[in-house]
Amino acid sequence: xxAVGLGHSQQPRGHVHPVADAVGGAKHCHAVQxxxxxxxxxxxxxxxxxxxxxxxxxxxxxxxxxxxxxFASYLEExxxxxxxxxxxxxxxxxxxxxxxxxxxxxxxxxxxxxxRIIGTLINRARGTSxxxxxxxxxxxxxxxxxxxxxxxxxxEELWNALATSHDFALLCAYALGRFSEASHADAFRAVCDxxxxxxxxxxxxxxxxxxxxxxISLLQQRALALETEIxxxxxxxxxxxxxxxxxxxxEEELQDILTNAAEGIHFVNADGIITWxxxxxxxxxxxxxxxLLGRHISELHADRHTIDDFLARLGRGEALRDQPxxxxxxxxxxxxxxxxxxxxxxxxxxxxxxxxxxxxTPLQRASAEREHxxxxxxxxxxxxxxxxxxxxxxxxxxxxFLAVMSHELRTPLNAIxxxxxxxxxxxxxxxxxxxxxxxxRMQRSQRHLLGLINQVLNYARVDTGNVRYEITDVPLxxxxxxxxxxxxxxxxxxxxxxxYSGCDAAVSVRxxxxxxxxxxxxxxxxxxxxxxxxxEIRLECELSDETVLVHVTDTGIGIPRDKLSAIFDxxxxxxxxxxxxxxxxxxGLAISRDLARGMDGDISVESNPxxxxxxxLTLARASRPGI
Numbered sequence: 001x002x003a004v005g006l007g008h009s010q011q012p013r014g015h016v017h018p019v020a021d022a023v024g025g026a027k028h029c030h031a032v033q034x035x036x037x038x039x040x041x042x043x044x045x046x047x048x049x050x051x052x053x054x055x056x057x058x059x060x061x062x063x064x065x066x067x068x069x070x071f072a073s074y075l076e077e078x079x080x081x082x083x084x085x086x087x088x089x090x091x092x093x094x095x096x097x098x099x100x101x102x103x104x105x106x107x108x109x110x111x112x113x114x115x116r117i118i119g120t121l122i123n124r125a126r127g128t129s130x131x132x133x134x135x136x137x138x139x140x141x142x143x144x145x146x147x148x149x150x151x152x153x154x155x156e157e158l159w160n161a162l163a164t165s166h167d168f169a170l171l172c173a174y175a176l177g178r179f180s181e182a183s184h185a186d187a188f189r190a191v192c193d194x195x196x197x198x199x200x201x202x203x204x205x206x207x208x209x210x211x212x213x214x215x216i217s218l219l220q221q222r223a224l225a226l227e228t229e230i231x232x233x234x235x236x237x238x239x240x241x242x243x244x245x246x247x248x249x250x251e252e253e254l255q256d257i258l259t260n261a262a263e264g265i266h267f268v269n270a271d272g273i274i275t276w277x278x279x280x281x282x283x284x285x286x287x288x289x290x291x292l293l294g295r296h297i298s299e300l301h302a303d304r305h306t307i308d309d310f311l312a313r314l315g316r317g318e319a320l321r322d323q324p325x326x327x328x329x330x331x332x333x334x335x336x337x338x339x340x341x342x343x344x345x346x347x348x349x350x351x352x353x354x355x356x357x358x359x360x361t362p363l364q365r366a367s368a369e370r371e372h373x374x375x376x377x378x379x380x381x382x383x384x385x386x387x388x389x390x391x392x393x394x395x396x397x398x399x400x401f402l403a404v405m406s407h408e409l410r411t412p413l414n415a416i417x418x419x420x421x422x423x424x425x426x427x428x429x430x431x432x433x434x435x436x437x438x439x440x441r442m443q444r445s446q447r448h449l450l451g452l453i454n455q456v457l458n459y460a461r462v463d464t465g466n467v468r469y470e471i472t473d474v475p476l477x478x479x480x481x482x483x484x485x486x487x488x489x490x491x492x493x494x495x496x497x498x499x500y501s502g503c504d505a506a507v508s509v510r511x512x513x514x515x516x517x518x519x520x521x522x523x524x525x526x527x528x529x530x531x532x533x534x535x536e537i538r539l540e541c542e543l544s545d546e547t548v549l550v551h552v553t554d555t556g557i558g559i560p561r562d563k564l565s566a567i568f569d570x571x572x573x574x575x576x577x578x579x580x581x582x583x584x585x586x587x588g589l590a591i592s593r594d595l596a597r598g599m600d601g602d603i604s605v606e607s608n609p610x611x612x613x614x615x616x617l618t619l620a621r622a623s624r625p626g627i
Contacts, residue, residue: 029169030160031197032514035174037105038070040202041173045136046074048171054087058129060121060168061093062137068093068098071136089128092121100139107148109155113618114164122166133168140191144178176201182226211538264337264357268297270350272311281357286330302326302334314343314353327357336364416442469512469598473622476548477503479513480539490528496535508622509548515595516619519603523552523615524590530613533558550617559607567605568593592617 033043039595045061049071052059061068072082085091103113125133137159159170172195178186192198219351232359258265264281274292282289285300294302301307306325313320319342327335341355376624395407424431424439431439484491484498491498509516520539527537542549559567570590593603607613 024511028163030163030195031171031199032191032195033171033173033199034201034249035173036176036201042070042074045071045171045173046078048134048136050075050078050080052091052134053080056090056130058092058125058133060125060133060135062099062139063096064138065095067138092125094498096139096142101144109158109471110149111158114158119162120167122168129270135168136171138173139242140172141174144174153190153194156191160194182230184228258340260337266355267352269352270294272298275352284335284357284359285327286529300327302328310339310341317343335359336361355428467598469515471599472511473508474511474513474516475505476509476541477505479517479520480541483517485526486521487524487528494528495533496528496531499536499538500537501540507543507548510622511599511618511619519592519617520550522588523617527552527554527556530554546621548619551614553612553614555612558609558610558611558613564605564607
């Protein structure tokens with residue numbers, strides 16, 4: 001039932017609903033009325049009962065108590081002596097739930113009980129009626145409210161079967177809200193098929209012909225929209241299934257990597273029981289998997305106090321890194337290892353540890369021999385100096401490698417871009433549209449890869465301190481005003497609106513001109529990357545006595561608060577669901593902040609998911625003449 005009270009009928013006084021006279025000469029009349037509001041139902045059923053009583057036809061009402069009272073008050077309002085009708089047995093009323101219960105067996109209406117109980121009611125009413133008996137029932141609606149659709153449909157069938165041997169006209173009613181989901185479509189059609197007359201809800205039944213035609217058109221449009229939505233959801237489900245399968249495939253690949261990793265790996269649950277172990281660790285210890293699974297990890301450790309300490313620290317939430325331990329092999333030999341471990345938790349609950357075991361037995365032996373040889377203080381100092389020299393050499397080797405990589409990677413990439421441009425110009429013959437499209441993809445990929453290489457090299461230079469800054473007074477507007485031209489293709493490609501609010505031409509900052517331009521470009525490129533089509537990007541400056549703030553604001557996807565501190569870390573991407581569909585390796589913000597700090601400035605961010613982000617570059621303001 002709807003939440004609206006059973007008040008006055010929505011039908012105009014004097015109006016008789018079509019179903020009231022539907023008894024007619026039809027051999028079998030089984031009508032269904034759909035409704036939204038109980039007040040409308042009161043008038044429909046009241047007219048149906050009143051028309052029968054006016055012809056001295058017996059009427060049977062099987063309804064809830066609230067509905068029975070509402071129908072009786074409607075009849076009284078329209079001049080029917082309800083008390084007299086009850087005394088003369090022309091009006092007979094029954095409770096819907098009690099009547100329904102009387103013939104239900106195992107959640108389904110029993111045919112023999114139904115025919116005996118309902119058939120008897122109709123036969124008794126027939127004895128006082130001058131014509132066909134009229135019956136109104138809402139037991140089917142109760143079954144539908146109970147989510148027992150099969151029983152409701154079966155009860156409709158039993159009413160139809162009873163009509164072949166008993167002369168009565170039946171009006172059923174369903175609250176239309178019972179069929180509010182797309183999955184109810186087949187059941188709704190099945191209900192309609194059980195009736196000789198289907199009467200729509202009040203907004204259609206009480207409307208003018210013009211309004212009905214409009215309502216039909218709207219319903220047709222909604223049906224089409226619903227079918228389209230269903231097709232879209234089916235497609236989305238297919239995509240989701242494909243994604244799930246891809247995740248499973250990647251999980252299998254990860255499992256294969258772990259199983260066949262060169263380093264020993266095992267999982268231990270909260271009770272210290274080994275639940276999984278990979279091949280490398282089995283080979284290290286000389287066991288088969290079935291010999292270790294289910295055993296306590298302490299059985300593998302030669303020093304019980306060591307493993308007890310490990311388990312206690314892991315239980316407190318600590319992570320172990322390269323902790324020395326001694327493991328006992330199956331043959332009784334001892335292996336020296338370094339253990340790194342942390343706890344995997346799910347919903348805050350301890351699931352298992354992830355233990356990585358690195359065999360350092362050969363290193364341990366070598367270390368002992370080396371310590372034996374290094375007996376003097378001079379030898380110790382020489383070893384320290386040698387270690388320092390090796391570290392410096394390694395740092396130089398890294399720089400040399402980056403230089404070689406810059407040459408070896410960028411040179412062929414530039415050649416690829418050049419050859420692609422030559423081919424696009426038709427130097428080697430005419431280019432078809434399909435070939436031109438492929439060349440365009442090649443050039444975009446070449447530029448993308450070159451950009452990634454440049455980002456890595458730039459970060460390496462910043463990280464190693466090989467960046468030189470030429471700090472001068474830089475007019476800020478000269479940097480900000482023309483910068484939009486450098487990101488204009490990306491803005492147009494995504495249909496983004498760009499707004500630069502302008503900056504006083506007299507304002508200068510203490511910065512390296514090239515580094516400042518690079519930072520602003522990085523921040524704008526980042527905003528373009530994470531702002532969806534139709535969004536807006538704003539570039540603004542804010543002045544104070546000592547500093548100048550440059551704001552880059554977007555209406556993009558935003559960043560969760562708990563991730564804000566991580567976005568400036570190198571190679572960090574806050575959420576793979578956001579970034580995998582966008583270019584980049586997570587270096588732009590890291591480079592920009594390091595460059596800003598290299599100029600005694602900084603970069604900060606304010607953001608909320610789905611509300612966009614605001615990055616702020618802070619730089620020292622240059623001295624103003626006369627101040």
